[in-house]
Amino acid sequence: MPGLAAGASAAAGGSGNFVASVFARYGFLFGFMAVFLGGVALNLTPCVYPLIGVTIAYFGAESGGPRKVVILALLYVLGIALMFSGLGVAVALSGGLFGAAMQNPWVLAMIAGMLFLLAGSSFGLYALQPPQWLMRRAGTARPGYAGALLMGLGMGVVAAPCIGPIVLGLLLMVQRSGSAVFGFALFFTLALGLGLPYVALALAAGSIRSLPRSGEWLGWIEQLFGFVLVGLGLYFLDPVAPDAIISRGLPFYAAAAGIFLGFVTPMGRSWRPFMAIRILIGVAASVALIVMLLNLRARPAPMLIFAPFDETGLASARDAGRPVVIDFSADWCVPCREMEHTTFTSPEVIRAASGFVLMRANMTAKDKQNDALMRQFKVEGVPTTLFIDASGRVRERRVGYVGPAEFVKYLHEAG
Secondary structure, eight states, X not given: OHHHHHHHHHHHHHOOSHHHHHHHHHHHHHHHHHHHHHHHHGGXXXXXXXXXXXXXXXXXXXXXXXXHHHHHHHHHHHHHHHHHHHHHHHHHHTTHHHHHHTTOHHHHHHHHHHHHHHHHHHTTSSOOOOOHHHHHHHHHOOOOHHHHHHHHHHHHHXXXXXXXXXXXXXXXXXXXXXXXXXXXXXXHHHHHHHHXXXXXXXXXXXXXXXXXXXXXXXXXXXXXXXXXXXXXXXXXXGGGXXXXXXXXHHHHHHHHXXXXXXXXXXXXXXXXXXXXXXXXXXXXXXXXXHHHHHHTTSOOOOOOOOEEOOHHXXXXXXXXXOOEEEEEEOTTOHHHHHHHHTGGGOHHHHHHTTTSEXXXXXXXXXXXXXXXXXXXXXXXXXXXXXXXXXXXXXXXXXXXXXOHHHHHHHHHHHX
């Protein structure tokens, strides 16, 4: 499947998230296993957990044998998978439209607002439940084959808000890959992991009539997801905040959240094995906080220094026979910030770039000058990195996040 291979390769090379790195380092098998296990783990999120009750109510009235129930449950899961996969294909086919939207400050602010809203539910400020009409229909509807598929499609829509952060990361991978096949496969695998427990629940629905009590441990898990959601919201706001103040504070926020979950929250104290896990997390967070506070006095890490782009400097570099790197970025660009903190501080990258002329074109302003630059260098979005050899020829054009190892490879090819 060449389309799938190309998509996975591009996504892995252009994303800084965990799943992309698994694809890049370990290949398809472990990459899709990571996505599948992530789908299974999504069943602990606050929006998805109530859907277990919907599933039990929907299949509880079924009087057919186990074989029929399994077929109905598989159709139910297939509906969830098709809903998610359609989203992945749509993003892949949209080309740069999705990426352009994700680089808009207003879009980033709306995403952050959505994440904060979901975090409020995780902290118990209000409840996010499936719509009442869906609960009523689930309790009275007979799960025919078409009905099971349609209910699964509906579950995909209802579950989407709570798993937004993970889905968003995968959407960015798909957008960077540009492969509809990869988008379909990625989201189909995620949805299979999300829906797998429902097959077992459907089989047990005849004897299980109500949800089990969640217990304090689930309350603690929901608080954990709440802190993760707040952190993700802050991360998306970082590009519109001055002087990268949010990204500098996020490690301290994570340590504070770990200390709260380990020592402060009352959730999960009644179960001793879980209490041991809490204490371990609290101690680790405390040690991390102390190390970070001590490192505040340390020297800042060296990083690549880019001069502002200008045509004269580019021509001078060509006349002098020096290779050039042009970094097209913007103040509100999230992957650009990732490269600032990872790629441009890598000692290997700094050494390999020592003979290069480094220039940065700041595309934050939407003006005629930047529009002309985008047309001249065929820039479709930020970040875009051009690696130009000593003769002035563009040897490599990379759109999206470029990790340290890749960056060094392109520097060697252009140098």
